[in-house]
Amino acid sequence: MKLFYKIFFFVFIASSAFAQPFSITSLIDQYSGKDGFIILNLNDAGIVLRDLVKNKSAQEATKSVKKITLIRFTTENLKEDKKIEAIKNGKNFYSQVKNFRASDYEELMSLTRGSNHLRAYFKKNEKGDNEFIMTITDEDYNSLIMYLNGTFTKEEILEIAKSIKLEL
Amino acid sequence: MNINELIEKYYNGETTPAEETLLRKYFAENDKKSPEKDMFEFFSNESNMFDNSELDENELLARINTTKITKIPTFWKYAAIAAIIILAINSYLFFSKFTTENNKNIYSSGIVITDKNILQNKEIAALEIQKAFNHLNNSQKIANENLLNLKKINDVNNYIEILITD
Numbered sequence: 001m002k003l004f005y006k007i008f009f010f011v012f013i014a015s016s017a018f019a020q021p022f023s024i025t026s027l028i029d030q031y032s033g034k035d036g037f038i039i040l041n042l043n044d045a046g047i048v049l050r051d052l053v054k055n056k057s058a059q060e061a062t063k064s065v066k067k068i069t070l071i072r073f074t075t076e077n078l079k080e081d082k083k084i085e086a087i088k089n090g091k092n093f094y095s096q097v098k099n100f101r102a103s104d105y106e107e108l109m110s111l112t113r114g115s116n117h118l119r120a121y122f123k124k125n126e127k128g129d130n131e132f133i134m135t136i137t138d139e140d141y142n143s144l145i146m147y148l149n150g151t152f153t154k155e156e157i158l159e160i161a162k163s164i165k166l167e168l
Numbered sequence: 169m170n171i172n173e174l175i176e177k178y179y180n181g182e183t184t185p186a187e188e189t190l191l192r193k194y195f196a197e198n199d200k201k202s203p204e205k206d207m208f209e210f211f212s213n214e215s216n217m218f219d220n221s222e223l224d225e226n227e228l229l230a231r232i233n234t235t236k237i238t239k240i241p242t243f244w245k246y247a248a249i250a251a252i253i254i255l256a257i258n259s260y261l262f263f264s265k266f267t268t269e270n271n272k273n274i275y276s277s278g279i280v281i282t283d284k285n286i287l288q289n290k291e292i293a294a295l296e297i298q299k300a301f302n303h304l305n306n307s308q309k310i311a312n313e314n315l316l317n318l319k320k321i322n323d324v325n326n327y328i329e330i331l332i333t334d
Contacts, residue, residue, distance in 0.1 A: 032276040040281045047286055047295045052301075070296055102240050111307045118307045136303055146300045161305040164298055 014020070024069045024147045031071060032092060035086035036078050038153055040070040050158065058163030064152035065160070070088040072144040087141060094141040108154055122154045132157050175204055 031037045042048065045068035053059055073090040075083065098117070105121035114119075116138045123131040128151040136144040149158065174191055177183050183191070184200040230235075281289045 003316060031278070032280050035278055037278040038292070038296055039248075039279065040296055041283075042281070042286060042293070043283050048290060048297055052225060062334070068297065070300060072296060072300075109307055109311060110305075111311060113307075118303060120304065120307075121170055124173075134300065134304060136300075158304075158308055161301040161308060164301040164305070 018118050024071070024095075024145065025095070027071055027145065028069070031073075031089060034089050035082045036073050036075060036090050037093070038070075038072045038074070040068065045150070052162040053160060055163050060141050061156035061159045061163075063150065064150045064156055065148055066150040067148065069147040070144065072142075074139050074142050090141040090143070094137055094143045097135045097143040097145050098137045100135050100145070105131070105133065106154075122157070 007030070007125055021082075022121070028039055028041055031119065034040055043066070045065040046062055049062040051064060053062055071093070073093045075090065076088065078086055100119075102121040102123070105123040108120040108122050110117075110119050116136065119129075119135045121133040125131065130150060132148040132152070134144075134146045171191075172195060174183065174187060178188065178191060191204075192208045192212050195202075195205040196212060198205065279289070279292065281293050287291060
């Protein structure tokens with residue numbers, strides 16, 4: 001038993017040394033190309049964001065967003081024969097998103113409306129390499145995680161959100 | 169006693185160790201080929217080999233006493249076991265990821281938009297970003313409305329408190 005504890009101690013210490021901070025890349029690897037998943041991974045977020053905002057201050061704010069990563073699972077547009085298999089992965093992603101907690105990030109918002117849960121986190125890093133994470137879970141295992149990286153402030157993110165108009 | 173008598177005595181098993189040494193010496197010096205020469209030469213060689221390989225008991229004990237037994241410190245033993253466990257776990261994770269990568273082709277309808285294919289998929293990307301930010305904006309609006317309502321309730325409470333005290 002003593003030996004077991006000793007080995008456990010060493011495994012724990014060594015694992016802690018190798019412990020990785022939050023990595024959205026692992027989620028991309030896990031769900032890339034799978035049915036029902038829409039993955040967006042851009043190192044130049046401006047290419048899309050610039051066209052979406054109209055007012056000047058929001059235009060300026062978009063310049064501060066460098067990288068955007070978004071993973072969304074939806075059962076919309078899924079063919080019936082693919083639905084069962086897709087939902088298996090969707091369910092897994094849903095629980096990953098729902099249980100996601102960015103412990104070393106500042107929680108900006110946590111809102112629940114019916115089955116819809118939204119959480120937003122912000123982290124100010126040195127050299128202005130800031131991070132923003134948003135998670136949304138909804139019914140039918142519809143879920144989303146969005147990760148932004150850049151020199152933005154949390155106000156700038158909210159400014160972009162305010163300015164973006166959904167034109168369906 | 170001549171050599172033939174000595175050989176005969178040897179075959180009868182009546183020779184003394186000294187006589188056998190004499191026979192061995194004789195055949196070693198004598199160049200004439202004979203079965204006895206081969207036999208005694210063979211015995212001589214074998215006995216020499218045995219003499220060379222035989223180690224003195226004291227010498228063996230001395231060797232044992234001088235051989236250093238290096239003990240591996242306990243810390244390193246456990247560290248090595250821990251390293252093996254971590255290596256095994258990592259190998260499993262690596263190979264399971266590798267298998268997942270290979271299985272990717274099974275899926276066809278998932279969309280992956282990167283810097284490489286953004287120009288062809290700009291509309292989808294824009295729509296996804298719009299939807300995500302719209303969620304954030306709506307939630308922010310609700311949060312602000314709730315804050316405003318809380319403020320209003322607080323103002324009403326303050327007003328009632330003033331009325332009561334007056």
